[in-house]
Amino acid sequence: MLFLLGAALLHAGATDLYLRYVKAGLRPLLLAAGAVLIVTALATAWYERRRAGGGHGEGHAHPEPRVSWLLILPLLALILVAPPALGSYSATRTGTALQEPLAYPSLSAADPLPLSVVDYAGRAVYDHGRTLAGRTVRLTGFVALDHDGTPYLVRMALNCCAADAQPVKVGLTGHIPPVLQPDTWLAVTGGYTPRTVRDPVNGGPIPFLEVTDARPVPTPRDPYDESWNN
Amino acid sequence: MAIVEEAPPTGERTPQSPEAKRLTSPLVLTMLLLLMVLLQSPIRRALSAPVMQSWTTVFVAVVVQALPFLVLGVLLSAAIAVYVPPSFFARALPSRPALAVPVAGMAGAVLPGCECASVPVAGALVRRGVTPAAALAFLLSAPAINPIVLTATAVAFPRNPEMVLARFVASLVAACTMGWLWQRLGRTDWLRLPAHAPHEGETRGAAFWDSVRHDVMHAGGFLVVGAMAAATLKAVAPQSWLRTAADNPALAVLTLAVLAVVLSICSEADAFVAASLTQFSLTARLAFLVVGPMIDLKLFAMQAGTFGRGFALRFAPATFALAIASAVLTGWVLL
Numbered sequence: 001m002l003f004l005l006g007a008a009l010l011h012a013g014a015t016d017l018y019l020r021y022v023k024a025g026l027r028p029l030l031l032a033a034g035a036v037l038i039v040t041a042l043a044t045a046w047y048e049r050r051r052a053g054g055g056h057g058e059g060h061a062h063p064e065p066r067v068s069w070l071l072i073l074p075l076l077a078l079i080l081v082a083p084p085a086l087g088s089y090s091a092t093r094t095g096t097a098l099q100e101p102l103a104y105p106s107l108s109a110a111d112p113l114p115l116s117v118v119d120y121a122g123r124a125v126y127d128h129g130r131t132l133a134g135r136t137v138r139l140t141g142f143v144a145l146d147h148d149g150t151p152y153l154v155r156m157a158l159n160c161c162a163a164d165a166q167p168v169k170v171g172l173t174g175h176i177p178p179v180l181q182p183d184t185w186l187a188v189t190g191g192y193t194p195r196t197v198r199d200p201v202n203g204g205p206i207p208f209l210e211v212t213d214a215r216p217v218p219t220p221r222d223p224y225d226e227s228w229n230n
Numbered sequence: 231m232a233i234v235e236e237a238p239p240t241g242e243r244t245p246q247s248p249e250a251k252r253l254t255s256p257l258v259l260t261m262l263l264l265l266m267v268l269l270q271s272p273i274r275r276a277l278s279a280p281v282m283q284s285w286t287t288v289f290v291a292v293v294v295q296a297l298p299f300l301v302l303g304v305l306l307s308a309a310i311a312v313y314v315p316p317s318f319f320a321r322a323l324p325s326r327p328a329l330a331v332p333v334a335g336m337a338g339a340v341l342p343g344c345e346c347a348s349v350p351v352a353g354a355l356v357r358r359g360v361t362p363a364a365a366l367a368f369l370l371s372a373p374a375i376n377p378i379v380l381t382a383t384a385v386a387f388p389r390n391p392e393m394v395l396a397r398f399v400a401s402l403v404a405a406c407t408m409g410w411l412w413q414r415l416g417r418t419d420w421l422r423l424p425a426h427a428p429h430e431g432e433t434r435g436a437a438f439w440d441s442v443r444h445d446v447m448h449a450g451g452f453l454v455v456g457a458m459a460a461a462t463l464k465a466v467a468p469q470s471w472l473r474t475a476a477d478n479p480a481l482a483v484l485t486l487a488v489l490a491v492v493l494s495i496c497s498e499a500d501a502f503v504a505a506s507l508t509q510f511s512l513t514a515r516l517a518f519l520v521v522g523p524m525i526d527l528k529l530f531a532m533q534a535g536t537f538g539r540g541f542a543l544r545f546a547p548a549t550f551a552l553a554i555a556s557a558v559l560t561g562w563v564l565l
Binding site for chain 2: 018020021022026029030032033036037040041043044047069070071072073074076077078080081083084085086087088089090097099102159160161162163164166202203204
């Protein structure tokens with residue numbers, strides 16, 4: 001059982017699966033914990049065999065407490081289901097977590113300019129788009145629809161694990177594809193527009209983007225934005 | 231062509247002891263896993279609703295995030311239990327319990343990690359003869375005042391560096407008060423440490439790994455209980471009611487304190503969440519930061535497992551109230 005749990009942790013850490021749940025910085029810890037669990041399982045088995053070989057044959061002194069059977073649940077969830085990263089359901093129920101950036105570093109000259117959703121939203125709301133004027137930007141995020149149908153491009157920002165993930169939202173206006181399926185990942189190209197709304201959940205500001213082109217893209221390797229914790 | 235030679239039945243298979251009649255845990259485990267693999271697709275279908283999906287994601291995330299810290303704490307506690315002689319603590323801590331409490335509280339600063347690590351370590355300390363009051367002060371202060379958490383707080387509140395000092399002071403005060411309170415009012419029969427098999431007669435290696443295995447299985451099970459509760463609340467409770475609470479100062483403090491208990495966020499990350507709750511006052515957010523590492527759903531489950539249910543039921547509400555009081559006082563003076 002410990003062996004399986006350790007192996008599952010190692011598997012999640014060795015592949016990119018772990019990025020759905022925790023931040024990238026936890027990877028070495030995950031791998032170490034998985035290794036320790038496997039060593040524990042092996043050590044238990046070894047001592048058990050030696051004890052049995054010693055001829056005492058009294059079995060094991062204290063069996064596992066019953067509550068440890070619950071450890072099987074996350075194990076099954078991780079092996080069989082491998083739940084996806086948080087998507088539009090959580091995004092529409094949680095208010096935007098946008099905060100004022102500390103500074104506005106100058107942008108590269110690339111055209112269209114790749115920007116993160118958090119970076120764009122910060123510049124659009126708190127710098128009133130001064131650094132964005134006349135630029136074509138490209139944002140990547142997933143689609144979430146408000147209850148009145150307003151489409152947002154969302155990226156979940158993560159500090160430690162998915163339990164503390166919070167969405168940052170950018171409203172879409174202009175040439176939006178006619179049919180938008182929630183949770184599809186889009187690379188959206190467009191320009192700054194001064195329009196903002198208040199998030200109905202917590203009253204946080206949501207800037208808009210004047211879309212000129214939107215293309216579906218595969219889910220990125222790390223579905224969360226981790227720029228906050230470095 | 232194939233000549234199958236029937237192997238004569240060997241004596242190994244015949245049950246010799248009554249134990250063989252019981253379902254052994256590896257057998258049950260194998261059967262359960264097989265069953266789950268067979269039922270894979272109906273389970274997946276049941277979990278594909280958005281509520282269930284986000285529930286499973288948060289649940290797995292809490293467990294995956296906490297396990298490395300739990301393993302670290304368990305290794306440390308096993309090392310204490312096996313390799314550190316009890317006389318060491320008798321020399322290291324002042325003999326008067328009233329003095330040992332603040333010393334142990336400050337010692338919490340050196341355990342860098344999440345709150346999940348401190349529960350097994352505190353359990354091992356009590357078992358090793360440290361006064362419970364001092365061990366409890368350590369349990370409460372370690373996750374809140376270690377350098378990693380304080381750095382994260384400084385990063386999350388770049389415009390309010392006084393938050394770091396306030397968090398340090400308020401957490402330490404609450405932890406020490408709780409320790410002294412236990413010393414005055416606490417009764418040892420509330421503490422029910424699960425009996426550990428006596429380690430005499432075993433080699434040190436065997437005792438070490440035995441302790442690691444037992445603690446991971448035990449605390450891990452309770453961690454799962456706490457993670458399930460936290461995931462349920464995160465997936466089901468609406469966030470919009472937070473807005474109305476933010477306007478009333480007293481209600482705001484209470485709301486964020488309850489939220490800290492319910493969300494069960496790792497103490498290394500809670501500062502970022504607190505920073506994003508911009509509609510609340512700084513004092514209310516300080517309460518969030520002080521309460522969260524000391525008591526939350528997953529910690530309550532783990533404490534109930536490590537120290538006994540009667541202890542956790544008395545300890546948790548007292549900690550909750552004291553942490554809020556300490557946060558409000560500190561916020562009033564410093565912020």
